[in-house]
Amino acid sequence: xxxxxxxxxxxxxxxxxFPGKRVLDGVSLKVGPLDRLVxxxxxxxxxxxxxxxxxxxxRPTAGEIFFKQFEISRLKRRKLQQVRAQIGMVYQYSxxxxxxxxxxxxxxxxxxxxxxxxxxxxxxxxxxxxxxxMLDAKNQxxxxxxxGMRKRVSxxxxxxxxxxxxxxxxxxxxxxxxxxSVIDELIISLTERSKVTSIIVTHEMDSAFRIGTRMAMLYQxxxxxxxxxxxxxxxxxxxxxxxxxxxxxxxxxxxxxDAVATK
Amino acid sequence: MFWFLINxxxxxxxxxxxxxxxxxxxxFFRYTTRAGVESVPLVAMVSFFLGxxxxxxxxxxxxxxGTERLIPGLVAIAFTRExxxxxxxxxxAARIGASFTAELGTMQVSEEVEAIEAMxxxxxxxxxxxxxxxxxxxxxxxxxxxxxxxxxxxxxxCRAYFNIAFVxxxxxxxxxxxxxxxxTGVLKSFMFGLLIGAIACYRGLTVRGGAAGVGxxxxxxxxxxxxxxxxxxxxxxxxxxxxxx
Numbered sequence: 284x285x286x287x288x289x290x291x292x293x294x295x296x297x298x299x300x301f302p303g304k305r306v307l308d309g310v311s312l313k314v315g316p317l318d319r320l321v322x323x324x325x326x327x328x329x330x331x332x333x334x335x336x337x338x339x340x341x342r343p344t345a346g347e348i349f350f351k352q353f354e355i356s357r358l359k360r361r362k363l364q365q366v367r368a369q370i371g372m373v374y375q376y377s378x379x380x381x382x383x384x385x386x387x388x389x390x391x392x393x394x395x396x397x398x399x400x401x402x403x404x405x406x407x408x409x410x411x412x413x414x415x416x417m418l419d420a421k422n423q424x425x426x427x428x429x430x431g432m433r434k435r436v437s438x439x440x441x442x443x444x445x446x447x448x449x450x451x452x453x454x455x456x457x458x459x460x461x462x463x464s465v466i467d468e469l470i471i472s473l474t475e476r477s478k479v480t481s482i483i484v485t486h487e488m489d490s491a492f493r494i495g496t497r498m499a500m501l502y503q504x505x506x507x508x509x510x511x512x513x514x515x516x517x518x519x520x521x522x523x524x525x526x527x528x529x530x531x532x533x534x535x536x537x538x539x540x541d542a543v544a545t546k
Numbered sequence: 547m548f549w550f551l552i553n554x555x556x557x558x559x560x561x562x563x564x565x566x567x568x569x570x571x572x573x574f575f576r577y578t579t580r581a582g583v584e585s586v587p588l589v590a591m592v593s594f595f596l597g598x599x600x601x602x603x604x605x606x607x608x609x610x611x612g613t614e615r616l617i618p619g620l621v622a623i624a625f626t627r628e629x630x631x632x633x634x635x636x637x638x639a640a641r642i643g644a645s646f647t648a649e650l651g652t653m654q655v656s657e658e659v660e661a662i663e664a665m666x667x668x669x670x671x672x673x674x675x676x677x678x679x680x681x682x683x684x685x686x687x688x689x690x691x692x693x694x695x696x697x698x699x700x701x702x703x704c705r706a707y708f709n710i711a712f713v714x715x716x717x718x719x720x721x722x723x724x725x726x727x728x729x730t731g732v733l734k735s736f737m738f739g740l741l742i743g744a745i746a747c748y749r750g751l752t753v754r755g756g757a758a759g760v761g762x763x764x765x766x767x768x769x770x771x772x773x774x775x776x777x778x779x780x781x782x783x784x785x786x787x788x789x790x791x
Contacts, residue, residue: 338664361560367666378661395667
C-alpha cells in the first residue's frame, strides 16, 4: 500500500466473535484527519472493543483495520509496538500506574520509547501537565487525585508523544456534570490545538454532542448510523431515536433482561 | 509458559539489538533491593536456626560414635550443595514470588498492563525482564548468605556443646568443601531464580477475575514455584548423581 490514505483510521467489515457471542458483525467506519468521531451505543455493545482493536490489543475474527497505511490487524508485534507509539489512549478509569507519581506516569512513554535526556523529558512533561492544568500535582500519586484529575493526567500521558490519533474510552464516566464538561472542553481544545484526530466512545448524550464532529451509533454489532451531529439528531432510525430520548419503549430493550426489570 | 519465556527473551533482545538498554538500571536495582537485599534478614535467620538444629541433632547422634568432628563438614556440604539453594528458593518463592504475582496481577486487573502495551512499550520487557533478571542474579548471593549463616550457627553449637574450637571448625569445613559442590549450589541457585521469577510474573500477567483472581493467582504462584523448585532440585540431583558420580 504505497498510496497515501485519506483516512487516519478505517475499519472494513470488521467482525469479532467471543465464545458464544458475535460482538461485532461487519463494522465499517472511516475516520478522516482531525475528525472527532463519537461512537455511541449501549453498555456492553462493543464500543470499547473497537478502540482496543484499533490499538491491536484485540484482533478481529474477520475484516481489516487500518491506521494510516498500516493494517493493524496483520502487523507483527514489533511493528505494532512502533505504530502504537503514534496513538494515545485515555482509559475509562485512567489506567495510571498506581506506584508511579504523576510526573513519572506522563514521562513513561518518553523514557521508554525515546532517547531524550532527563531535562528534555522534564520539559515536555511540564508542558503537557500545564496544558491539562495539573502541573501542581506533579509529585502526587494517582491515588491522591480525584477522578477528574486522574483523567487529566491520563490525557497528558496520551498527548506526550504527540500522537496523530487519540482514543477516549468513556471520558466523562464517573465524573460530575461540571467536571465532565471541563474534560469535554479540554478534549476539544487540546485536539484542535495539537491537530489530533480522535475517536471517543461514550453513552452520554450531552458529552457526545459537545465533543463530536461526527457521530456513529453501534447497535447489535453493527453501525446503524454515521452522520454529523445535526443529521444524527434528525435520524429517524427507531434505535437512534430511543437512545436520544432515553425512552424505555422501543427496540433497544425488546427481549432483553433489562426490559423485564423495567416492566 | 514456554512462549512467555521466549517472548520475554525476544522482546528484550530486540531492544538490545536496536542499540537501546533493555530496561533502566534504576528499575533493575529497585528489584534487586526488594528481592535480594531485603531478603537477607529472613534468609539468614531461617538458615541460622536450621544450621543450629542440624548441628545439634546430628551432633548428639554422631557423639555416640565419637565422630562429632564430622558435624562441620556435614553442615557445610549440606548447605552449600543442597539446603542453601533449596531453602532460599522456597523462601524467595513465598516472599518475592507472591509479591511479584500480586503486584503484576493488580496491574493487570486495573488495566495498567494494557495501558503500557497500548503506549507501545513491551510489557514483557518492561515489567518481566528486570524482575526475572533481579531474581536470577541475586539468588546465588542469597544462597551464599544462607550457607554462611548455617555454618556460623553450627560453629556456635560445635563450640558450645561438642568442644570443637572455631579454628579447628574452620579447618574441618575447608577440608570438606569441594569446589564441585559449591559450583553445583551456585548453578542450582541461578536456575531457581529464573524459575521463581518466570512463574511469578507469568501468573501475575495472566490474572483473570478481579481481586479474587489476584488472590487465586498469588496462591497458585507460590505453590507452583515451591513445587517446581523442589521438583527441579530432585531432577538436578538425579542427573548429577547418575552422570557425575
